[in-house]
Amino acid sequence: MNVSLSDVIKTRRSVRAYLDKPVEDKLIEEIVEAARLAPSACNSQPWRFVVVTDKDIKNRITEKVLNGIFLPNTWAKTAPVIIAVCAELSFVPHTAASNLKRTKLHLLDIGIAIEQLVLKATELGLGTCIIGWFNGKTLRKLLNIPNSIQTIALITLGYPEEPLTVNQKEKLPLEKILFWNKYK
Ligand SMILES: Cc1cc2nc3c(=O)[nH]c(=O)nc-3n(C[C@H](O)[C@H](O)[C@H](O)COP(=O)(O)O)c2cc1C
Numbered sequence: 078m079n080v081s082l083s084d085v086i087k088t089r090r091s092v093r094a095y096l097d098k099p100v101e102d103k104l105i106e107e108i109v110e111a112a113r114l115a116p117s118a119c120n121s122q123p124w125r126f127v128v129v130t131d132k133d134i135k136n137r138i139t140e141k142v143l144n145g146i147f148l149p150n151t152w153a154k155t156a157p158v159i160i161a162v163c164a165e166l167s168f169v170p171h172t173a174a175s176n177l178k179r180t181k182l183h184l185l186d187i188g189i190a191i192e193q194l195v196l197k198a199t200e201l202g203l204g205t206c207i208i209g210w211f212n213g214k215t216l217r218k219l220l221n222i223p224n225s226i227q228t229i230a231l232i233t234l235g236y237p238e239e240p241l242t243v244n245q246k247e248k249l250p251l252e253k254i255l256f257w258n259k260y261k
Contacts, residue, residue, distance in 0.1 A: 085200045090244035092204025095155045095235030099130070104201055105158065108234070111197030112162075117186035119170040124190045127161040127220050134219065135159055142216045143208065143231070150208055156233035161216065162191055163226045187229045194232065204237030 080088075109126050117123060129135050138159055143150035153159065164183045171183040195205040208231040216228055 080200055082196075085196050087243050088241045089195055089199040089205075090241070090246060091206040092233070092235075092237045092241075093152045093206055094238040095157060095204060095233070096238055097155070097157070098236045099157050100203060100235060104203070105130075105234070107201065108194055108197045108203070109160075112190040112194040115186070115190040115193045117189070118174065118182040119168070121165075121168040121170055121183075121186065123165045123168055123171065123183045123186050125163040125165060125226060127163065127222070129159045129161065129220070130157065137219055138216065138231075142212045142219065143210075145212065150210060153206075153208065153231075153233050155238075156206075156235045158234040160194075160232040160234060161220060161222070161228045162187060162194075162230045162232060163222060163228045165225065166227055167225055184229065191230060191232065198234055199241065202236070202241065203234055204241065206233045207231075208233065 105128055109128070112124060112126065113122075115124075129138065135156075136154070139151055139154040143153050164187050166183065168183070171181075171186075174180045174182040191207060195207065198205045211228075211231050213228055216222065216231075217224075220228075222228060
């Protein structure tokens with residue numbers, strides 16, 4: 078398949094319904110490989126990925142980690158793959174930036190890696206949804222995540238129930254977000 082980057086960017090959308098069809102390990106590796114190549118502050122590469130395909134663990138995630146009063150993410154149960162995107166918190170550039178500038182560089186690094194991951198998945202015809210609302214404590218226990226590591230987001234991955242077409246979600250027009258030379 079030869080799709081342009083522009084087409085991939087336009088087609089990526091949050092997919093919340095998936096076919097009951099496993100995703101090949103080789104494709105998952107290709108997708109995580111795209112994230113691996115992302116830039117990061119001082120090349121610290123704080124990302125770690127826990128790919129969950131085991132049905133039992135996945136069910137426990139949807140029941141206990143994504144289910145709750147402020148957690149309207151039970152739709153994730155249809156996804157054949159859930160990826161926990163974790164950050165190693167001990168890197169000096171991140172700690173320094175956080176202390177000196179109150180900038181959370183590790184979140185920037187992880188965000189870039191996530192976008193590379195979801196764009197690669199889109200290129201391969203797979204659907205994704207980034208999930209920021211989840212119970213991190215329960216997830217930590219379930220996936221055996223050490224205390225020095227924080228899960229920043231979960232990503233659902235799978236073959237979309239509806240084919241991927243151009244994202245129709247309303248986005249702010251360029252004139253509202255692009256300023257030349259000075260903020261207006
Ligand atoms: C950091 C972040 C957290 C998100 N958390 C959730 C979530 O918890 N549940 C959900 O259904 N979608 C979540 N989303 C998906 C957004 O709702 C979605 O990206 C947004 O509505 C724009 O739609 P689009 O992705 O189709 O362009 C999240 C997206 C981002 C980037």
